[in-house]
Amino acid sequence: MKNYLLLLLTLQLFSCRDAPKIRITGNLENVPDGHMIFYTRSRQTGKVIDMDSCQLKNGRFEMVFSKEEYPEAIWVFLNHREPKTGIKRVFSFKTNLKYRGAPLGSDHFYLEDGIQVNGKVTEMTFKGFTPNKGIKLVSLDRPLVVGRQTQVAYNDTLDFGSLNQLDKIEQAISNHPYSYYYLYNLPQLIPNFSSEELLTAFERFDPAVQQSETGQKLLNRIEGHKNVSLSFATQLETPSGGQGAVLDKQYSYNLVVLWASWCGPCRQEIPDLKQLYTSTQKGQKLRIVSVSVDEDSDAWQKALTKEQMPWSQLLVSGAARQHVNRLFRFDGSIPTMLLIDREGRLVKKVVGFEAGGLKEIEMAVSRG
Structure with missing residues (x-):
């Protein structure tokens, strides 16, 4: 009996060790102790979906997510809440993109292991806009340390979601077939192409991306698109x-x-x-x-x-x-x-x- 219990315990320990983890760490130089709050949003409705939170102590935090719970590289938003004052800091991050010649930030990154949120936090101000009381919009003095999923989004100078040339879409996916950023933006292009054209683009994703929950939903939409095409019978x-x-x-x-x-x-x-x-x-x-x-x-x-x-x-x-x-x-x-x-x-x-x-x-x- 003891040997049986020992075997079960050993198997449980190994299963815990083998479960893939996604670690996000940070070292924020000038932020008071509090809580780092992670959340995502529904891509269809924009509704906030809470993920988890962790303590910020002496500027440092570590958040661990389970790959089993979050198999896709979903977008992640980050806030800091200061318990003593109730102040909420909403983070924006540097990208390599520009809008009308000015640097373009992002309010989210993509969930993947190894992201580091480091640096000095600066409050942002915008002409003609004042955030609600108790909310501060902040940015870091240095870029995030990110993985390949976020890199694709932060370097999307082509503006993938607005492309109208099939060869450019296919080439972009072929260059980064693992990209959930491209997968999440491909539905915007459905009205511009036939189902056959969309399938050729979709098939350039890695099998894991194609077989993901979002990938299968998109595939169903593309298949349904076959029945709604302009023809001489329309x-x-x-x-x-x-x-x-x-x-x-x-x-x-x-x-x-x-x-x-x-x-x-x-x-x-x-x-x-x-x-x-x-x-x-x-x-x-x-x-x-x-x-x-x-x-x-x-x-x-x-x-x-x-x-x-x-x-x-x-x-x-x-x-x-x-x-x-x-x-x-x-x-x-x-x-x-x-x-x-x-x-x-x-x-x-x-x-x-x-x-x-x-x-x-x-x-x-x-x-x-």
Whole structure:
């Protein structure tokens, strides 16, 4: 019996030793004793999710997380709370990024072993902004010591979440296939690409990242994206209340113009579209179709009456509104123009309005 108990104890000790740990340490030179509070946020709702806390004593702390409890490199936010005064210090960290030429900080890092939060703490002030009473926004005089997960985020000069070129997305993931930062930002790109394109990007992640909980949820979203793709069978509401096809195979190209009656730049673009329409009437090279994302159909009808656009007009209505971004592979920015060829492939995408901006479309059509 004693031998059996000894064996159980030995196995338990080894299992504890073998359980992977994530250690975060710090040496803060000028922060009073208190508690270091670690939390994360829901990526969907932004809701705060408490993780754990530890004591700060004589400027030093050590926080240990279990890899079993946190298998993914989730983002982590850090506060310090001073018990005697109730003051809360909210940390910001140096990155290698810039915004309009100025250094860009981050209020979080990514959960991984070996992160060190060292240095002197300085209170930050912002012109025209005062934090709530009892809260101090602080930064360190030196960068964090971080691992590869946080390094990817802190060096993202490409702004991964806004990329619209598949080759750059694939290359970024191939360079850092372990990156949860890329995994967490890939959903932002779903509206801009087909499910097949997204799968080629997703498959460049390491197997562990693909098989993570977030990876599997993303894979399900990508698979579901297959059923919501623009095709020659896609139909939307016409001004008369019927249904009309968005694309027409009789033409070499279909130019889909996403707009709304309330969008000033969209209305400014209409004279240029009329010129393009007039210049392409001969033959069946280019067909223009305007697709409105108006939620108010009366406002749409009034705009049609005023603008007198002689090409096809359609409205996103009913169930189509739920997946309009996926259907047209766009992030909601209008005006957006999509040039689709006879095979249903996206040839050119133009976001926003600039005088003469249709030259890009004309050049793409002429090359075809």
